[in-house]
Amino acid sequence: MLKKSWVSEILVVSVVIVLGGALLKHITNQQDQAVAPPKVVAVKNGADPKFQNKLVQILNNDNYSGTAMMYKNGRLVASYYAGYADYLSDNKNQRNTMYEIDSIQKSITAVLVMQQVAQHKLALTDHLSQFYPSVPGSKNITIRQMLNMTSGLVLTGPVGPPIAESDTQIIQSDISRVHYLAIMHGHWNYQGVNFNLLCGILEKITQQSYQQLFTTQIIQKLHLKYTEFAYTLPTSAANATGYTGLITTPKDAIYTKPSTRNQALERNELGSGQVYMSAGDLYHVESAILAGKVVPLAALKQLYQDASYSKYAAGFYVQPNVKSANGAGYGFESSIHISPNGKDALILLSNYQAPLFKTKSLAQKFDYLLFN
Template sequence: MRRRRGVFAAAMAAVAVAGLTLTDVASAGALDNRSRPVQDKTLQADMDALVSDGSLPGMLMSVRDRNGRVTNYTAGVGDIRTKSKVPTDGYVRIASNTKMFVAVAILQLADEGKLALDDTVEKFLPGVVRGTGDGAAVDGRNITIRQLLNHTSGMSSTVPALSKGILPIKDRYFDARELLDAALTQAPTFVPGQNRVWSYSNNGYILLGLVAQKVAGRPLAEVITERIINRIGLKETYYPGPGDRDIRTPHPQGYLGSVDDQGKPIAGKLTDITRFDPSVAGAAGQMIATPSDINKFLVALQDGRLIKPSRLAEMRQTVEAPTPVASWQRYGLGTFEMKLSCGITAYGHGGDADGFQTRAAITPDGRAVTLAGTNDEVKLFEVIDFFDKALCATK
């Protein structure tokens, strides 16, 4: 979640999937722990340039080639106070990348016949989704699971708890129902599904999390852990539990730009925001992982270990998504379609938690890239350009 504008939906709204023929990348699993001995010098130089002025203190990236070989990169410093190195493949807050995990859990429940994507929210949470005040038009009887997944529900993305930024509430725990009740006071962006309009909504995913745990009969963190994390052996990915404000080690520190009493940026001054309670993001962006583990997730999703190929194709059926990123303007079910500069289409997401910006995607032939920067407020488009270059590289 961003302290001023909510989860940067991406510089993914500004973040970002069309039914492609699936490419077999199952062989990658046998090489999970191998690292490439030689890095791409151009990528390393470009990453070094991104951190050179200090506004983005550190970056880390994991690249998994189509054969499953892994190369990890770092640049800058992991802590501006101690000048320590950025930990290779360290833990970071993955923010809106969490939405991919939530979407997969929902699609798994659909595969099991426990829900249908065109069911209304009312079927599972009767009487719960009724807007009040400015949000009076929000009604769970008119919102489907599919509309929540692809952000065509019309629900607002404004998270009232973040109206004054993260700092006043950084140690505050928020229950998902509390977040939803606050969201239901916000006017909808449009009538649900109207002309397949798209508007990124963190609140929609908070609601999806409540649907998932109601249908599964277990807390959302447990649903994601058992159905995804444990199932494919992600040892460095987790959904923080109640009260968990820290990040597992090793990790770089995350930073915010500092502002004066009038809210104006103070040049060269950063505030450490590594430690805060991520419950304010909930199902929209609470998770933590390492870049290489996110790549493993992307491979498992693409090669059929998490959902059926037919469901993956459905996940990649997209609607127009007018984001500030020209190449990321279509959205599927919890995933962006990314038209890369090299002519390839990649699929993934990204997100911005206070202190961290992350981008993750996979190409049809199985090249996966996940990167993170340790300030979520600077060089957003420069980082996306670099991300594009990393996905297009051949080494």
């Protein structure tokens, strides 16, 4: 009888310890204390060891949180995912997790513009004044210059109004605060207002909203499964939460500062920061574009042939062997490096944003392996 009582007491104490530990973890999470990242998952099915090992080595050493994929000759040769898509709900990043791609979206918007050029509804030499004559300097600014960020336009403050509005209201807010610097005309200066206005031009020509155009010409045409607009993101969607911190933040504390969603910002970055995508969907889109499946190859050649001195053209930084694009914001960082024919690529989509754009420098570490 004494032995049975002693065993029972041990069981009671054990239960108390387990429950107390669970309660302590919950309290710790609520108090925004350091949390440990989950175990890294490296996907090896069908992988090429040369690419897979290098991808794991570099990203593992960096405590990478997100999804990464490498393609060679159109075949997936390496993939990797690690970290939490959402720590509080214990959801881990997976192969098809969707991330905000931010400014990488500009490269897709530029091709939607080029569709209208290929259909002879627009020309790269057309002037902004044909669509928005009230914009300062619009008689001097061409569509190509807007695509290449050499328009001379400079916006006071962020794009769009402080509250969520329609596309038309977003553009009117920009027009009321945009300035034309003649000294910068023809010189590269990265200004998101260029793409907001390009989206407005698309809407005037097609009589569709940008979201409708993107949905029909990109999502539906290319049969994407893991692509959504941020401001209409389903609650059940497999999307990641963005987190922010410093490069020096310890690996056990990178999930302590989730980024707050802001629908006004998600709407305001018209054509340039509104879309969540999986790494696979992003490769599918960009490779299809470069293979001439969205606009003819001759039109693509015309689109990218006049890169500014920064090598920037239509959403990409253009070099002979590789095109690259980057995005950052809302607790996300993203980079894509892809060959001109779309067959070789590295895609990094991360839900941890730190200063100095770490994902961009990470992507450059793979160029010798893919593009030389």
